[in-house]
Amino acid sequence: MKKNTLLEVKNLTKLYTSGYVRTVEVIGAKKVSFDIKKGEIFCLVGESGSGKTTVGNIILRLIKPSSGKVLLNGKNLFSYDKLAYWRKVQAVFQDPYSSFNFFYNADKPLNDAFDLLENSPSKDERKKIIRSTLETIGMNPDEILGRYPHQLSGGQMQRLLIARSLIIHPNLLVADELTSMIDASTRVAVLKELLRLKKNEKMSVLFITHDLAQAYFIGDRIAIMRKGEIVERGPVERVIFNPKHPYTKELVASVPPLHEKWEL
DSSP, rough: OTEEEEEEEEEEEEEEESSSSSEEEEEEEEEEEEEEETTTTEEEEEEETSSSSHHHHHHTTTSSSSSSEEETHHHHHHSSSSSHHHHEEEOOOOOGGGGGGGTTTTTTHHHHGGGGGOOOOOOOHHHHHHHHHHHHTTTTHHHHHOOGGGGHHHHHHHHHHHHHHHHOOSEEEESSSSSSSSHHHHHHHHHHHHHHHHHHOOEEEEEEEEEEHHHHHSSSEEEETTTTTOOOOOEEHHHHHOOHHHHHHHHTTTTTTOOOOOOO
């Protein structure tokens, strides 16, 4: 593993089985390989059913691969102690509403994050860290803390989950279809938070999406998935503006012209 590589996926394959009378194998992922460097945003792009979420779920240790392996800092991810792994890898999922318990206010998931830390701070120190973290991502603590999920927008809830990750300071954030359930007016703000994490916190991000335009605007490198396999990968600029695979060409042709990337 190279010195600046954080995560390495090697020949990852996941087969699902279904059926009672006749067992059928369905390919979730097939010999998927890529690496994520420290402090970069790596985009995994594909349509529904392409296998990108399967790969993400394996990296999050939610499911086990049929074959292949994933190395985090050179060590097999399943050899880590569970809590130690969650300190290094966190996730923000597609549906922010499913990540909150509606019987508790927004303070609870932020406070719960401290339980993952080896040296948890005092109650007063927690409050200071929470307020400081919310301010770091452009949120007003007085407008967020104490409120319940139904009182917050989808965009605010996604940013709260990003704030939760910041409290833990993971090496890798897995963002699975991060913006698909929030309105267009808040997508830019949420995506820019990822760019800030990369720039200011030196955090690596695995950005899983079906939206090629979003991947272009925030990504450093990209891998295109189709039917469980990676069909093309490389620097975002090269893949978008000089695609080699027919499927990548179809994806590029289906989005409006892309011109310039965001700058913070």
